Amino acid sequence: xSLWLNIKRVARYGLIGFIRNGFVSLAAISIMxxxxxxxxxxxxxxxALNATLVQLTQKVDxxxxxTTNSTDAEITDVQKMLESLPEVASVSFMSRDDALAQxxxxxxxxxxxxxxxxxxxxxxLGASLEVRAKQTxxxxxxxxxxxxxxxxxxxxxxxxxxxxxxxxxxxIDRLTNIIDxxxxxxxxxSIIMGLASLLIAFNTIRxxxxxxxxxxxxxxxxxxxxxxxxxxxxxxxILYGFVSGLIVLILLYPITLxxxxxxxxxxxxxxxxxxxxGSFPIIFxxxxxxxxxxxxxxxYLAVRRYLHT
Amino acid sequence: xxxxxKVTKVYNGGQxxxxxxxxSIEPGEFVFIVGHSGAGKTTLLKMLFxxxxxxxxxxxxxxxxxxxxxxxxxxxxxxxxxxxxxxxxLLPTKTIYENIAFALEVAGxxxxxxxxxxxxxxxxxxxxxxxxxxPLELSGGEQQRVAIAxxxxxxxxxxxxxxxxxxxxxxxxxxxxxxxxxxxxxxxxVLLATHNxxxxxxxxxxxxxxxxxxxxxxxxxxxxxx
Numbered sequence: 137x138s139l140w141l142n143i144k145r146v147a148r149y150g151l152i153g154f155i156r157n158g159f160v161s162l163a164a165i166s167i168m169x170x171x172x173x174x175x176x177x178x179x180x181x182x183x184a185l186n187a188t189l190v191q192l193t194q195k196v197d198x199x200x201x202x203t204t205n206s207t208d209a210e211i212t213d214v215q216k217m218l219e220s221l222p223e224v225a226s227v228s229f230m231s232r233d234d235a236l237a238q239x240x241x242x243x244x245x246x247x248x249x250x251x252x253x254x255x256x257x258x259x260x261l262g263a264s265l266e267v268r269a270k271q272t273x274x275x276x277x278x279x280x281x282x283x284x285x286x287x288x289x290x291x292x293x294x295x296x297x298x299x300x301x302x303x304x305x306x307x308i309d310r311l312t313n314i315i316d317x318x319x320x321x322x323x324x325x326s327i328i329m330g331l332a333s334l335l336i337a338f339n340t341i342r343x344x345x346x347x348x349x350x351x352x353x354x355x356x357x358x359x360x361x362x363x364x365x366x367x368x369x370x371x372x373x374i375l376y377g378f379v380s381g382l383i384v385l386i387l388l389y390p391i392t393l394x395x396x397x398x399x400x401x402x403x404x405x406x407x408x409x410x411x412x413x414g415s416f417p418i419i420f421x422x423x424x425x426x427x428x429x430x431x432x433x434x435x436y437l438a439v440r441r442y443l444h445t
Numbered sequence: 446x447x448x449x450x451k452v453t454k455v456y457n458g459g460q461x462x463x464x465x466x467x468x469s470i471e472p473g474e475f476v477f478i479v480g481h482s483g484a485g486k487t488t489l490l491k492m493l494f495x496x497x498x499x500x501x502x503x504x505x506x507x508x509x510x511x512x513x514x515x516x517x518x519x520x521x522x523x524x525x526x527x528x529x530x531x532x533x534x535l536l537p538t539k540t541i542y543e544n545i546a547f548a549l550e551v552a553g554x555x556x557x558x559x560x561x562x563x564x565x566x567x568x569x570x571x572x573x574x575x576x577x578x579x580p581l582e583l584s585g586g587e588q589q590r591v592a593i594a595x596x597x598x599x600x601x602x603x604x605x606x607x608x609x610x611x612x613x614x615x616x617x618x619x620x621x622x623x624x625x626x627x628x629x630x631x632x633x634x635v636l637l638a639t640h641n642x643x644x645x646x647x648x649x650x651x652x653x654x655x656x657x658x659x660x661x662x663x664x665x666x667x668x669x670x671x
Contacts (some may be wrong), residue, residue, distance in 0.1 A: 359523035
């Protein structure tokens with residue numbers, strides 16, 4: 137018999153099984169929809185967590201203040217040295233004039249300070265470099281490097297007035313800790329939730345196939361090959377996954393739209409709807425692939441139990 | 446054609462279902478296997494299509510030991526043995542047409558053959574008008590006739606019937622036995638396990654009597670003697 141004819145028959149029986157066992161299909165789809173919701177929820181949660189942590193990380197920096205008589209060349213030297221460090225993500229320069237302008241802007245309502253500043257003949261503020269590390273735990277290494285430069289006696293090193301890391305060390309350490317713990321907890325919670333929902337979906341499909349165990353026995357006796365028995369159940373399982381995936385992908389649209397504003401108030405920059413719209417191809421792939429793979433694999437394993445040949 | 450050679454089956458609990466049975470059946474025979482419940486009739490029949498594997502001894506079908514068959518050979522052999530059971534064992538979510546077509550499909554028949562064979566075999570058992578019904582919409586007698594149609598549609602060499610009339614009233618019982626006799630007249634070997642005295646006595650064919658797993662009588666033209 138041609139393979140194509142077999143595939144056609146298996147697909148037809150799979151579809152027929154899906155439609156005729158309407159109630160069982162409905163139950164399986166409901167549970168799989170919940171499972172896929174959990175998976176999509178974990179994706180959104182993971183992304184929100186990441187965005188929030190990145191945002192927090194970006195709030196941390198190390199500032200290098202230069203003495204007022206430092207030349208541009210000396211500052212550029214230090215900037216180049218910093219940029220060559222593997223831990224450094226970015227270095228931005230603030231000139232003396234910019235620092236003064238910023239200071240004035242910040243204290244524009246404080247007449248006393250502005251008057252005191254005006255009485256000075258010269259700009260009292262030095263230029264500075266704002267250094268961002270790739271990870272918060274790397275600030276200490278960068279600060280150490282700067283201290284070594286400062287005490288090494290080179291011209292560039294001696295132009296450094298002070299480095300503000302040590303004043304902020306406790307806060308940075310604490311933040312590093314919070315970020316690490318949150319990431320670890322997030323991963324553990326995701327794995328547990330993901331596994332639990334996968335198991336529930338798997339058991340639902342097993343139960344659905346349990347109702348057909350006698351039928352599988354009859355197919356065995358009539359002389360049907362393993363794949364001819366298994367195939368239609370797997371097609372039905374794939375249809376469960378496909379329909380559930382479709383439901384989840386459609387429902388995520390209004391849900392993310394609805395939760396975006398309250399979530400943003402709570403988390404800051406993360407926008408759930410923008411994430412859904414922007415990462416739709418990835419979400420589509422993950423949800424559909426999980427649903428279809430889960431349906432097919434669960435059916436495969438469940439039928440295997442009742443196949444005697 | 447069929448040969449049981451010193452076959453014993455001991456189930457996990459230590460119960461001897463079949464003990465040291467040697468039995469030969471020739472092509473075209475009609476053989477009753479009789480005995481009380483628990484005598485080992487079903488176990489003996491199930492060994493023929495390898496649903497039960499003997500603890501010791503060998504079962505031969507067409508001179509080949511069933512135990513030595515590969516998986517694909519076993520499936521091929523099963524397609525050459527029709528089976529009927531007391532509880533009908535139809536596929537409940539498939540129509541009568543699909544139930545019979547399924548047996549033809551697994552035997553590798555094309556769609557055109559199936560379209561021709563299914564109505565024909567349903568006509569033989571008198572159910573041509575029920576083709577698109579589901580099994581649960583039919584009476585017990587009708588369901589058993591569908592099971593017979595499914596069992597014979599591939600024109601098997603052997604038809605195994607395990608208490609096929611156990612759930613049927615006398616009229617349906619008579620109909621089923623008549624169909625089985627007709628099939629046997631066309632050359633199919635029929636093995637029928639039963640404890641229905643009247644059908645054994647009315648047909649007057651070979652009777653193999655079992656008791657507590659042992660073969661105690663084998664009469665060429667026998668009666669129900671338990």
